[in-house]
Amino acid sequence: MPEGEWLVEIFNSVKDMQNKANLLRLQGKKIAFVPTMGYFHEGHLDLMREGRKRGDYLVVSIYVNPTQFAPTEDLDKYPRNFDRDRAMAEQVGVDAIFFPDNAGMYPPHYQTYVDVEGVTQTLCGASRAGHFRGVATVCTKLFNIVKPHVTIFGKKDFQQLVTIKTMIRDLNMDIEVVGMPTTREPDGLAMSSRNVYLSEEERQSALCLSRSLAMAKRLFEAGETDAGKILDQVCKYIQSHAYTVIDYVKISDVDTVEEVQTVGRNTFIAMAVKVGKTRLIDNYVFGEDLNIPYSDER
Amino acid sequence: MPEGEWLVEIFNSVKDMQNKANLLRLQGKKIAFVPTMGYFHEGHLDLMREGRKRGDYLVVSIYVNPTQFAPTEDLDKYPRNFDRDRAMAEQVGVDAIFFPDNAGMYPPHYQTYVDVEGVTQTLCGASRAGHFRGVATVCTKLFNIVKPHVTIFGKKDFQQLVTIKTMIRDLNMDIEVVGMPTTREPDGLAMSSRNVYLSEEERQSALCLSRSLAMAKRLFEAGETDAGKILDQVCKYIQSHAYTVIDYVKISDVDTVEEVQTVGRNTFIAMAVKVGKTRLIDNYVFGEDLNIPYSDER
Numbered sequence: 104m105p106e107g108e109w110l111v112e113i114f115n116s117v118k119d120m121q122n123k124a125n126l127l128r129l130q131g132k133k134i135a136f137v138p139t140m141g142y143f144h145e146g147h148l149d150l151m152r153e154g155r156k157r158g159d160y161l162v163v164s165i166y167v168n169p170t171q172f173a174p175t176e177d178l179d180k181y182p183r184n185f186d187r188d189r190a191m192a193e194q195v196g197v198d199a200i201f202f203p204d205n206a207g208m209y210p211p212h213y214q215t216y217v218d219v220e221g222v223t224q225t226l227c228g229a230s231r232a233g234h235f236r237g238v239a240t241v242c243t244k245l246f247n248i249v250k251p252h253v254t255i256f257g258k259k260d261f262q263q264l265v266t267i268k269t270m271i272r273d274l275n276m277d278i279e280v281v282g283m284p285t286t287r288e289p290d291g292l293a294m295s296s297r298n299v300y301l302s303e304e305e306r307q308s309a310l311c312l313s314r315s316l317a318m319a320k321r322l323f324e325a326g327e328t329d330a331g332k333i334l335d336q337v338c339k340y341i342q343s344h345a346y347t348v349i350d351y352v353k354i355s356d357v358d359t360v361e362e363v364q365t366v367g368r369n370t371f372i373a374m375a376v377k378v379g380k381t382r383l384i385d386n387y388v389f390g391e392d393l394n395i396p397y398s399d400e401r
Numbered sequence: 402m403p404e405g406e407w408l409v410e411i412f413n414s415v416k417d418m419q420n421k422a423n424l425l426r427l428q429g430k431k432i433a434f435v436p437t438m439g440y441f442h443e444g445h446l447d448l449m450r451e452g453r454k455r456g457d458y459l460v461v462s463i464y465v466n467p468t469q470f471a472p473t474e475d476l477d478k479y480p481r482n483f484d485r486d487r488a489m490a491e492q493v494g495v496d497a498i499f500f501p502d503n504a505g506m507y508p509p510h511y512q513t514y515v516d517v518e519g520v521t522q523t524l525c526g527a528s529r530a531g532h533f534r535g536v537a538t539v540c541t542k543l544f545n546i547v548k549p550h551v552t553i554f555g556k557k558d559f560q561q562l563v564t565i566k567t568m569i570r571d572l573n574m575d576i577e578v579v580g581m582p583t584t585r586e587p588d589g590l591a592m593s594s595r596n597v598y599l600s601e602e603e604r605q606s607a608l609c610l611s612r613s614l615a616m617a618k619r620l621f622e623a624g625e626t627d628a629g630k631i632l633d634q635v636c637k638y639i640q641s642h643a644y645t646v647i648d649y650v651k652i653s654d655v656d657t658v659e660e661v662q663t664v665g666r667n668t669f670i671a672m673a674v675k676v677g678k679t680r681l682i683d684n685y686v687f688g689e690d691l692n693i694p695y696s697d698e699r
Binding site: 244 | 415419423426427429510511512514515516517518519537538541542545546548567571572573574575656657
């Protein structure tokens with residue numbers, strides 16, 4: 104793209120972003136919004152491309168939200184590169200980046216939090232204390248600042264998507280939520296900003312996540328509906344790979360995120376696995392497509 | 402007012418109210434909003450009159466919100482009279498009443514709550530478990546449904562006002578909050594829908610609340626700044642009246658609602674007192690006006 108042909112607007116201040124959103128709404132423009140923590144990969148860009156189609160004005164937020172990290176987690180070392188992100192956002196036609204700092208988002212005496220209760224109790228909610236409270240809170244704030252008509256989330260963080268949908272429904276937020284399929288590397292690894300943490304050998308082992316999902320899909324398509332039996336094979340397969348420690352692997356209802364015994368079309372298998380020091384997640388909704396290349400997994 | 406000259410619009414459904422709000426905003430109209438639990442008295446009408454001045458379109462909600470009542474409280478017997486409320490709202494020029502039912506506000510699988518932490522820990526927050534969580538949650542919902550530019554609350558529920566202001570600031574809700582002085586009966590009793598619970602003798606005893614505030618005001622104006630000394634006299638005065646049981650009497654900072662030792666212009670005295678079976682509250686911000694008629698209290 105020739106220099107100067109596209110210029111993404113950068114908003115650092117809550118008030119400036121909100122004023123822009125108010126103006127756009129008065130003009131009858133449709134605002135699409137993709138909240139992110141930055142360090143973009145193709146997965147983020149796919150969300151933005153969808154947002155570009157669905158809105159007149161596309162806002163992306165870049166904010167590594169401290170309240171969704173537990174004290175023991177990787178907040179400080181989470182990868183960041185604003186200039187690279189801005190260039191990538193421009194490539195896919197983003198109109199504005201909202202890029203606030205912590206002082207603007209959580210000023211002194213900050214004390215309000217949004218709790219989504221049921222759907223956050225298991226899976227990552229059980230492993231990551233306060234994580235979804237932080238996600239729900241920051242998304243509420245971002246929605247009130249950006250005032251989107253439509254917001255786009257990835258299905259890779261499936262429980263996050265369910266949490267946001269539940270919150271929007273319960274709190275009567277007038278926002279449409281679009282969930283987009285997980286974007287994968289050519290070999291099947293789900294794209295994640297955290298993949299940069301992986302050594303070459305860990306990167307190879309990490310393929311067991313997506314391949315185990317492909318295995319679950321094949322078992323289901325071959326007629327297996329016993330969740331316990333599918334989980335058994337999936338866990339054995341993951342455990343047969345070096346550097347892996349399973350945090351959880353579960354099959355749950357897509358609406359309530361409650362564990363199920365019987366696998367069906369409204370259920371999904373989700374997993375969190377530590378590969379070396381890096382915690383990775385992946386999931387598959389039974390009955391949907393899953394583009395994992397052929398592999399001769401055991 | 403001649404019949405048919407004014408007709409308040411009634412919205413029962415969340416979606417209809419939200420669509421109306423969207424239309425008004427697209428037309429550039431300013432929406433003013435007074436949330437209530439109904440059973441109107443002059444205090445409510447004063448809030449509406451202020452809203453009438455501040456907005457192009459004035460919405461009042463009537464909803465006895467179950468999530469702000471503790472299990473032991475008076476949810477079921479809370480007074481209700483929709484037809485009377487509608488007529489009174491029409492008299493002061495309300496444009497619309499939002500009058501939802503519980504199934505519309507808290508459908509099955511409802512699970513999202515808003516917690517304002519610091520300012521809700523003491524006073525009524527300490528006595529009424531979950532009360533402010535319910536208030537913050539329902540107000541978030543109502544704000545998302547009615548989409549007001551400005552909302553009007555009474556200072557009689559002072560801690561509620563601080564909670565709402567804190568929540569609006571923290572969650573970046575783009576809403577102006579106006580706090581209105583407490584409306585009082587000619588003898589000084591703060592107006593409250595719960596006053597109908599009082600027997601004639603209790604009604605007379607209940608005057609000790611407002612009169613004790615006048616006492617605190619006089620002590621402060623005479624130079625007393627020791628919170629303990631003022632509280633001492635106030636409590637003794639209240640306890641000298643029949644049927645009274647003090648829940649709390651405290652002097653706190655107007656922003657943080659933390660107790661203070663020294664009385665000054667950013668502090669307020671607040672009390673909750675059971676008079677018979679009826680729990681009444683009242684408060685006074687030091688340095689402000691307080692129109693309590695002369696009385697020869699001991």
